Amino acid sequence: MNASVLMIALPLLAAFLLPLTGPLARWVGPFAAALNIALGISLWQTVAQEGPSVVVMGGFAAPLGIVFRVDTLAVLFATALAALVLILWPRTSADPRRESALLLILLAAGCGLAFSGDLFNLFVFYELIAVASYGLVAASRERLAAAAGLRYLVLSALGSAFALLGIGLVYALAGTLNLADLSRHADALNSPLGLAAFALMLLGFGVKAELFPVNAWVAEVYSTATARTTALLAGGVSKLALLIVLHLVLLVYAQPAALSLLLTLGLLSIVSGQFAGYRAADLPRMLAYSSIAQLGMIAAAFSVSGEAGVLAGLALALHHLIVKPALFLVGDGWPKCVDSLAGLGRAEPWRAALFVLLALSLLGIPPLPGFWAKLLLLKALLGMGEPAWNLAAAVVLLGTAIEGAYLLRVLQTLFRGTTNAKPATFGGALPAGVLGVALLLVMLAATPVGGALQRAAQQAADVPAYVADTLGGSPQ
Amino acid sequence: MLTSRPRWPALLFILGLALLLTALLRDLHFGNAPMQVGQAINGVAAHETGAANVVASVLLAYRGLDTLGELAILFAAATGAGLVLGIAFRNGNGEAQAKTNTEPPAGFILRKGADLMFPFLLILGAYVILHGHLTPGGGFQGGAILAAAFFVPQLARPSSPFNERTAHWVEALAGASFVLIGIAGLAGAGWFLAPLLGTGSVGELLSAGSIPxxxxxxxxxxxxxxxGLMIALHGPKET
Known part of the structure; x- marks a missing residue:
């Protein structure tokens, strides 16, 4: 189980030592990411055999010390992030040494976000992943990226301040920040003040999770940063931020008011994202708005109490983690304006076919995994049996219709007419291909994948077991 | 471009935020927070970690992972700044280069003052770091003093040498040793960042195990x- 700590310690060690590795520097990063995947797989097996467990930092038991909770959900996300980082490792870079260091830090912080069971520790890793991503965004050679990065930094810093204020309020009300301990003191937070703390944390963590009022940076950053950075932020980082929100609503804020607030923000994200996507004229922005809507759907899923919501959110998150990075990579190098894509379907048939596959899965066309994820979401929303959640199901369907309108418009343009432009280089062919194959494999292995997700959701939603694991039977 | 956009969403956001904060101030009772964790740590810290300074025991024992995270945040910020500056300087920004070269040295008093302060800043920095487990202070504060010791001569005499290679080595090895001490705890005691080397007697210079x-x-x-960051911000050096 201590492998979970190594998944953070080793990438950090590699990042710190990177300046001294000389000619080996370009291999250190991919090696560390591959090592993290191996550690994740070994943890996966341990969790499958022995069930979830708790790792105590420094031997100081909760709530005084920091604990890691190692369960299927956490291992899944930590491993998926490592795989994404490895697949998206840049081949060329303006400053390879510094960019590698930032990617390694992002990897370590992401694993910390997946495993940590302490609210303040989660904030530290959230801040770490934020600071690493500022540098990565600004590393693009495009001039506009620096401006976009600066605005992203300002909004993100504001969000972090909100989150910290919320966490401070939680400590003032409940006297502890360990999630399991907070779960025992949840009554202390069941007040307007506690709800305000939740709202503040939602605004704070919502910046990376692309939630409604604080997502103004998304379109600008995703259309100017390099495709690989965009893929990493949209695919990996955003999900990890939502994972904090999931822990909060599962363990601490199971109260209806908090769930309604999360649902409202999720629905507003869906509506605003899909409408903005419909109006977007260039492809990266369209994909960015679609990403906002998809994350809104995950937030809506997490607002359903119990296992069904976790399962739906998890399926949507993993699906989006595979599909959206691949879409950004395929679109990279193509003309940005949607109308200029005409004829590319004939000029570059394989690339266009991959785009079609990914877009159809994003939309949720039946045999593809995206369909099952959306079906689970609708089932979960309707399963709540409350008017607001029934309305949410309708909003999701409406959103899907709008999404269909603009995605099909792109597909139609791709296969219309001919183009004289010579085929652009497809720099992201390998990573996009790997992600496309992963999507097909998930489709073929739907049953075992579904079983694994079910197990992850079951473990995550089992709050009494979480609390007992963390606070009972600890050393010292 | 920004001025042409409607301002009402921002106004709405500020109003909502003001409402939220007013509600907080109305309901929040200051002065009697349930400090469960804080009080529990106050009770056991000296005994469990051997550090006379309870803050140090929280930073490096109970919440050592947070501190590793903070250390990494600072590293990420410095790396990100270096990345952006590197791209900016490479994009044909020759004037910054020229400015550094033509900058005249400061006056006699400033130069001699900087020379005079250097050893004292070094001693003060080392003292604050090494007594971090006994008195207020510690690595972050002492480190800032050390940085000042090396940066003040640069301000007084821009052309004076600063060995960036050595700084990189020190930085990399120091960061790595924090992680390695953590992994040693994992190997020795079974937990990452577990305290090593016993607690010693509270209040001694050589106490508190691995915290110093x-x-x-x-x-x-x-x-x-x-x-390194301040010198990089100061402009590219000819090397």
């Missing part, structure tokens, strides 16, 4: 990193 070592690692890393 972690302070030293933080101090050296923060010092070399901040000095």
């Amino acid at each position: 070592l972690l302070q030293l690692a933080i101090g050296l890393k923060v010092g070399s990193e901040l000095a």
Whole structure:
């Protein structure tokens, strides 16, 4: 189980030592990411055999010390992030040494976000992943990226301040920040003040999770940063931020008011994202708005109490983690304006076919995994049996219709007419291909994948077991 | 471009935020927070970690992972700044280069004052770092003083040498040793960042196990990193 700590310690060690590795520097990063995947797989097996467990930092038991909770959900996300980082490792870079260091830090912080069971520790890793991503965004050679990065930094810093204020309020009300301990003191937070703390944390963590009022940076950053950075932020980082929100609503804020607030923000994200996507004229922005809507759907899923919501959110998150990075990579190098894509379907048939596959899965066309994820979401929303959640199901369907309108418009343009432009280089062919194959494999292995997700959701939603694991039977 | 956009969403956001904060101020009772964790740590810290300074025991024992995270945040910020500056300087920004070269040295008093302060700043920085487990202070504060010790001569005499290679080595090895002490705890005691080397007697210079070592690692890393960052911000050096 201590492998979970190594998944953070080793990438950090590699990042710190990177300046001294000389000619080996370009291999250190991919090696560390591959090592993290191996550690994740070994943890996966341990969790499958022995069930979830708790790792105590420094031997100081909760709530005084920091604990890691190692369960299927956490291992899944930590491993998926490592795989994404490895697949998206840049081949060329303006400053390879510094960019590698930032990617390694992002990897370590992401694993910390997946495993940590302490609210303040989660904030530290959230801040770490934020600071690493500022540098990565600004590393693009495009001039506009620096401006976009600066605005992203300002909004993100504001969000972090909100989150910290919320966490401070939680400590003032409940006297502890360990999630399991907070779960025992949840009554202390069941007040307007506690709800305000939740709202503040939602605004704070919502910046990376692309939630409604604080997502103004998304379109600008995703259309100017390099495709690989965009893929990493949209695919990996955003999900990890939502994972904090999931822990909060599962363990601490199971109260209806908090769930309604999360649902409202999720629905507003869906509506605003899909409408903005419909109006977007260039492809990266369209994909960015679609990403906002998809994350809104995950937030809506997490607002359903119990296992069904976790399962739906998890399926949507993993699906989006595979599909959206691949879409950004395929679109990279193509003309940005949607109308200029005409004829590319004939000029570059394989690339266009991959785009079609990914877009159809994003939309949720039946045999593809995206369909099952959306079906689970609708089932979960309707399963709540409350008017607001029934309305949410309708909003999701409406959103899907709008999404269909603009995605099909792109597909139609791709296969219309001919183009004289010579085929652009497809720099992201390998990573996009790997992600496309992963999507097909998930489709073929739907049953075992579904079983694994079910197990992850079951473990995550089992709050009494979480609390007992963390606070009972600890050393010292 | 910004002025042509409607301002009402921002106004709405500010109003909502004001409402939220007013509600907070109305309901929040200051002064009687349930400090469960804080009080529990106050009770056991000296005994469990051997550090006379309870803050140090929280930073480096109970919440050592947070501190590793903070250290990494500083590193990420410095790396990101270096990345952006590197691209900016490479994009044909020759004037910054020229400015550094033609900058005249400061006056006699400033130069001699900087020379005079250097050893004292070094001693003060080392003292604050090494007594971090006994008195207020520690790696972050002492590291900032060390950085100042190396940056003040640069301000007084821009052409004076600063060995960036050595700074990189110190920074990398200090950061790595923090992680390695953590992994040694994992190997020795079974938990990452577990305290090693016993607690010693509270209040002695050589006490609190591995906490002073972690302070030293933080101090050296923060010092070399901040000095390198300030010198990078000051402009590219001809090397």
